[in-house]
Amino acid sequence: MNLVVLNRRNLLAASGCALAAGVSALVLPARAQGVAPTASMSGGANNYRKGAPVVERIGKGGFWMTGTVRRAGDGAPLAGQRVQIWAHTVEGQEHEPQSHGATLTDKNGVFRLEMPQIIPIFGQPHGHLAYDSGEFKSVFLRPVMRSAKDKSLEAHFVLQPA
Amino acid sequence: MRLARVVSIWALLAAALGVPIALSFTSELLEWRGPVYIIAGLAGMIALGLALVQPLLIAGYLPALAGYRGRRVHHWVGGALVVAVLIHVGGLWITSPPDMIDALTYTSPTPFSPWGVTAMWAIFAVAFLALFRRRLGLRTWRIVHMALAVVIVSGSVVHAMLVEGTMETISKAALCALVVVAAIKVIVDLMQRKTRPMRSSSDGP
Numbered sequence: 141m142n143l144v145v146l147n148r149r150n151l152l153a154a155s156g157c158a159l160a161a162g163v164s165a166l167v168l169p170a171r172a173q174g175v176a177p178t179a180s181m182s183g184g185a186n187n188y189r190k191g192a193p194v195v196e197r198i199g200k201g202g203f204w205m206t207g208t209v210r211r212a213g214d215g216a217p218l219a220g221q222r223v224q225i226w227a228h229t230v231e232g233q234e235h236e237p238q239s240h241g242a243t244l245t246d247k248n249g250v251f252r253l254e255m256p257q258i259i260p261i262f263g264q265p266h267g268h269l270a271y272d273s274g275e276f277k278s279v280f281l282r283p284v285m286r287s288a289k290d291k292s293l294e295a296h297f298v299l300q301p302a
Numbered sequence: 303m304r305l306a307r308v309v310s311i312w313a314l315l316a317a318a319l320g321v322p323i324a325l326s327f328t329s330e331l332l333e334w335r336g337p338v339y340i341i342a343g344l345a346g347m348i349a350l351g352l353a354l355v356q357p358l359l360i361a362g363y364l365p366a367l368a369g370y371r372g373r374r375v376h377h378w379v380g381g382a383l384v385v386a387v388l389i390h391v392g393g394l395w396i397t398s399p400p401d402m403i404d405a406l407t408y409t410s411p412t413p414f415s416p417w418g419v420t421a422m423w424a425i426f427a428v429a430f431l432a433l434f435r436r437r438l439g440l441r442t443w444r445i446v447h448m449a450l451a452v453v454i455v456s457g458s459v460v461h462a463m464l465v466e467g468t469m470e471t472i473s474k475a476a477l478c479a480l481v482v483v484a485a486i487k488v489i490v491d492l493m494q495r496k497t498r499p500m501r502s503s504s505d506g507p
Contacts, residue, residue, distance in 0.1 A: 181411060182404065182409055182410065182411045183400070183401065183404050183409075183410060183411040183412075184411075185400075186398065186400035186401050186404070187398060187400060187401075228334070229334075230333075230334055233334075233336070233397075233398075234398060235398065259331060259334055260331060260466045260467065261398070262394070262397075262398060262401045262412060263412055263414055263415075263464070263465035263466050263467055264412050264466055265466065282411055284411075288466065
């Protein structure tokens, strides 16, 4: 007798299988694609100034902006990529030229730029970073500091070809 | 009303509004802000303070401003609230246009922006509808105004609490709590009053 009994145990087992199948279907293609590209954050490009110069340090420093730049797919580090950084700091407002600067990633795809202390503006202590050099699709980030007293902030780029 | 009671009510109200505003002037953030940004922030605080005054006025809780006089002042304070919000938004627009555009279009990354913008539209709606309140009819007007008042109070309070700005945290929370309590108290009172016949004695000319 092939009688399918619809009791709680069978239902749970069946739904468990369905869930497992559904989840793996969602996960597997993502794994095949590898490292997903970073999407621009809303408000990330606000007060952006194109072509800020590469600098040793923005202003007098005291605060560190760090991060990495990698390639979408295989996640390989991208060396020599220009990252622009700006924020409202103790030395100037977000839109002012002295609040902007750029730096390049090293051979490990790591960047690190000293800048003045970021302070809350528009209700949140946050920084802005941009990759906007053309070789890859532009990405604008707007990370928020956990505390306004933090002395550093990090942001990571995964770029896809333009 | 006893003089001591009158004095204490006004003193409490002055403190509820004055202390948070005074403490905001001690914020170190002011050092790095321009005058327009500072005025914009101040206008926001004043608007929050007026949101406390409004229910107290309309319910007649403020000595010497009960009944008809309280309602007249409520209208004027409502107008002042609109002006304060306009200065707040205008000043922030001048300070950073792209951030303000994001907020007004509900695309801002900051979680407090939609609350503030929604409260702003509710304030404008009340002010606009107030001009036609006779045509709307007292009953409809009251229901609409009360519903919008709930939006204004909850929107403003959540907006203020989530913003990391010049206001000192405890005095800001205290003012916000008073705004919420005053609104709830007045709404409950008005709803109870509606079930009874129209008041007369406390409402004299």
